[in-house]
Amino acid sequence: xxxxxxxxxxxxxxxxxxxxxxxxxxxxxxxxxxxxxxxxxxxxxxxxxxxxxxxxxxxxxxxxxxxxxxxxxxxx
Numbered sequence: 001x002x003x004x005x006x007x008x009x010x011x012x013x014x015x016x017x018x019x020x021x022x023x024x025x026x027x028x029x030x031x032x033x034x035x036x037x038x039x040x041x042x043x044x045x046x047x048x049x050x051x052x053x054x055x056x057x058x059x060x061x062x063x064x065x066x067x068x069x070x071x072x073x074x075x076x
C-alpha cells in the first residue's frame with residue numbers, strides 16, 4: 001500500500017456537521033489518485049490539510065443510498 005496518495009476535491013456539496021475545533025463532516029465529490037471522482041463523506045480539518053476516516057461511494061451506490069433514505073421509515 002503506498003504511503004502517499006493524492007486527492008482533489010472536485011465539488012463540495014455541503015457541510016453535514018462541524019465541531020468546536022473547526023473540523024467538518026462534508027459531502028464532496030473527490031478524485032483519489034487521479035481516478036474517476038466518487039461521492040465522499042468524511043471529516044476534514046479547517047484547511048483540508050488533514051482528514052479522518054470516511055466512506056466513498058460510486059454514483060450508483062450514492063443513488064441507492066439516497067433512495068434508501070428517501071424511502072425509509074426512519075423517524076427523523
